[in-house]
Amino acid sequence: MNLILNSDSYKYSHFAQYPPETAAISAYIEARRGGAHEQVLFFGLQMFLKEYLSRPVTMADVDEAEEMIRAHGLPFHRQGWELLVTRHDGRLPLLIEALPEGTLAPVGTPLVQVRNTDPDFFWLPTFIETALLRAVWYPSTVATVSHGVRKIIAGSLQRTCDDPAGILPFRLHDFGARGTTSAEQAGIGGVAHLVNFLGTDTVAALVYARRYYHEEMAGFSIPAAEHSTMTSWGEDRETDAYRNMLAQFAAPGKMVAVVSDSYDLYRAVKTIWGEELKAEVEASGGTLVVRPDSGDATRVPIDTVEMLGEIFGSTVNSKGYRVLNPAVRVIQGDGVTPEAIRIILGRLEDQGWSAENIAFGMGAGLLQKVNRDTLRFAMKANARQDAAGAWHGINKNPKTDPGKASKRYRQAVVRDGDMLRAVPLKEIGERQNLLRPVWENGALLADWKLSEIRARANPE
Structure with a gap:
């Protein structure tokens, strides 16, 4: 020092x-x-x-x-x-x-x-x-990148969502803490993102917001699974792993995110969520957020929205776009960049889906893949x-x-x-x-x- x-x-x-x-x-x-x-x-x-x-x-x-x-x-x-x-x-x-x-x-x-x-x-x-x-x-630079993504998402929500202002603050989630070079970078970059959004998994950002900017609680998160907690059950007990997530965290008005690609995402969505646990998901009164975490980032999450729509149903909002049953949503957290978000939202719109059906988690693309020359400082x-x-x-x-x-x-x-x-x-x-x-x-x-x-x- x-x-x-x-x-x-x-x-x-x-x-x-x-x-x-x-x-x-x-x-x-x-x-x-x-x-x-x-x-x-x-x-x-x-x-x-x-x-x-x-x-x-x-x-x-x-x-x-x-x-x-x-x-x-x-x-x-x-x-x-x-x-x-x-x-x-x-x-x-x-x-x-x-x-x-x-x-x-x-x-x-x-x-x-x-x-x-x-x-x-x-x-x-x-x-x-x-x-x-x-x-x-x-x-x-991080604040500018985050703000740029906010404009992309806001534009899509404005075109396709009945309540864009209410939905927007939680559409981009900071997943970047582990990809930074230090705890200090995570705190500095993490709080920069929170200028534009309210979603984060970077706890250091909350500390920095409180320490330097007088904000008692700057961001929010939800219970979420990772591959270790799902694969520890073994592939033959994948349904039990998912059922446990519902039992532990699903409740009226609450959200729980479950990574679902540990073995076969399409089987998990269609068979486990769509058949074996469908009644439990709907009865919980909460929202299951399915997280595809591998494959083509501009295709797989759209497939996931489509599958969930076929299984759980959807409604058409006042702007003519489909909205999933409130029991389910999607978050894409792998391979997310501003351009990927633009492509995903554009394809969803083209297929008649509202942008409110999906949220994004950005890691290195938000906090690490920037340098002084990004904005030529x-x-x-x-x-x-x-x-x-x-x-x-x-x-x-x-x-x-x-x-x-x-x-x-x-x-x-x-x-x-x-x-x-x-x-x-x-x-x-x-x-x-x-x-x-x-x-x-x-x-x-x-x-x-x-x-x-x-x-x-x-x-x-």
Whole structure:
């Protein structure tokens, strides 16, 4: 947890590389154009501010970092870090501005901007790039992916369901905890998903929502089987395994999910659920959620809906689409990607089924199969202040890749009709700057609740 060691190796020599008259450096974070989405859902900075920047740097941290960095072959700015401890009690003399978390912004919009508040620490804003950028790009990317899926599902529900608003929050379930690289990643990515949905099996997400965003219970789940609990009965007792799930968990108004492909999904649905246990399923008063977990993810769940419809029956809603008997539903949790969801829902619609018959569980595709380039995130310096207090714009503009050109001058974000756009701060005039101070010299200035963030991200 030594903040001085939370950086890249080359950062330790940068204190000696700026012009000698430099008094401040400003830098900003954006998702550059050309990534997988045209809008980014900003989320997650508050976790980093509370967990990392709230811990003051100590002289013991300085000693540890000096020993390690010098042995690593790099210069160490001991004078600067000692001054941080003695003058600022280890608190970083920084002003961090950001859009309100939950803001949906066009790519190319500054999400965060940072500068130093003490001229002796002009080197600090870009030193923390590694940690600060990581704190923003990952949760914002997961939130954006999840939000994109929400739009896909919402569109299908709007076309095919009588109660799209009531059904939508539980249509995408987070199955990703085991596929992440750490408990911290599961918590950060898991709570990012919960900006858009209420379904999760990632308990770490609930912890992070409570710890950092004042949400006592951010998500919900149901009793569900896994292959070990089903196969432990043996294939010859598969019916007993399923019957036990009904006996233990099925009740009026309750749901229970049972993975049904341990041996033969089609036999399980048609023979076991459809014949041997059909009466018990219907008599329970609850809802059995059948989970196919192998095969072609864009075909097998549709077959499962069709089979359940033939066995348990269906009704036609006001929009002309079939809805399964309330006693049964389907969840697909294998091979789920945004594109797979789009295909499955499209095929269900084509066959006359409402999107409310199926839910989705997404694992690695939600929390792990993203990287900084998914949305082309970057943090770049945009201005330098001289000893007289004047700001000078700085930027990169590589001829070999114009798409990496960065913004010049300190930035503001303004509302232009229904859209947000970036303008140089010096040109803002009377318009409101949506980049708000969230951190200054060790103090948290904004403390968002998850409920506020959810309302901002999904106002419908």
